[in-house]
Amino acid sequence: MKTMKIGNICAEAGEKSSGYVKVKGTDIELPVTVICGEKEGKTVFISGGVHNAEYVGIQTAIEIADEILPSKLTGNLIILHLMNRTGFEHRTMSLVYEDGKNLNREFPGSDQGTVADKICHTVVTEFQKNADYYIDLHCGDGYEELIPYVYCVGAAAPEVVHKARQMAELVNVPYLVQSPCVSGGSYNYAGSCGIPSILIERGCMGRWSKEEVELGKQDVRNVLRYLGVLEGNVSQRTYNPVDVGNVIYKNAEHSGCWYPTKKVGYTFKNGEVLGEVKDYFGNVLETCVAEMNGILLYQVGSLCIIKGGPMVAYGENPNEK
Structure with a gap:
């Protein structure tokens, strides 16, 4: 029986386990759910709250973690509900409360740096290292308005870029952007390490709605079904995203x-x-x-x-x- 372990959170095959993973070198604890499928397969890492006022992504991660059952999985999910917890609890918009840094500019981070660097380092060494695929959930920050779209990694091995693009094409948004970056952002760095990764943008201006979260959950489920991790067929979509x-x-x-x-x-x-x-x-x-x-x-x-x-x-x- 396979065991999935992230920090001190463990789940055996057929189990779901939730708790907190400590950011190394700090007192910060990040809310995490690990879902270990009844059948072995690939592991998908899902994160919300890289930017702490991007509430659609955070709520999508919270609800996906609650709703998906181990019995429906061939493989595993690692769901980080909220990456920038102290920023969320102090309403600092994009920035980490302790040092004023933007997490999505600091990857891969360092265990010798400031708090933001340590969060990034923990995400890389505890979460990304266990992942075969990565879905990063974002939206417009508290001061940004946007049209929904999706990023996929572009500066990675050809097979990684190809797989990430296939994942992105399952997202129900009108536009797709292929990123040229290899570091800074969480999903960019993961892609450079060989993990097909996408970043979904939906919602904006410090608001969230049930409708936006439902669309976000549909996106996640469709990608998981395409990857063969979640049972069921890909659902019908309004959009097939086109390149910008x-x-x-x-x-x-x-x-x-x-x-x-x-x-x-x-x-x-x-x-x-x-x-x-x-x-x-x-x-x-x-x-x-x-x-x-x-x-x-x-x-x-x-x-x-x-x-x-x-x-x-x-x-x-x-x-x-």
Whole structure:
């Protein structure tokens, strides 16, 4: 009988076990569920709350952990409900409370660094090392609005990229982005280590709904069914995601007030104004101009914008290809 062990949480074949895994070198304990199928197979790691105000992903992880039964699995699930727990409990948006770092910029981390580095190191050494596949659940942060889309790893071995892309194509969103990064993000680093990995974006602006969580759970189940880990057939979807290439991520050069001119999911032409940053007297500090024909994936949705922080992300309009 196979035993799945993460930290001090153990599950035998046919068992589900939940508890807390300690971040090495800290007092932080992360909520985790391990589900060990009755039949042996591949192991899928699912994480929520890399960014702690991305509530759709967190709630999706919580409900998936509660609802999936060991009797339905050929293989195992490792579900990390909330990666940035202290940020969640202090409402720090994207950042770890203790050091102000963004977890999704720090992977693979270090056991000798600050708290964020240690969280990343623990995720790599306790969770990713046991995974054959990885699904990372995100949404727009507390100040971001976005159109649902999915990332898959692109900077990895060809067979890893191919498998990750097949996983991403099962997600019920209109758009797909293949990432060129090998580190920084949790799923990027996992991909560089040979784990086919995707990141799902659904929901935004510090809100969550039952409808969004239901769609998120459907995504997870469809990917698990495709991988042969969860019994059942892939359910019907509204979308087959299409590629958005050459994504541009623009950060603000000034702090101030942000006035976008487009809505997420809208298309635009090269040279169009996407928004302005103004000071507190209404003077324009910065104008964001599109550098190509594109489609807007996400943007800051709050009045406040911060120097060096996100402003917009957009890519090639797939309808023009």
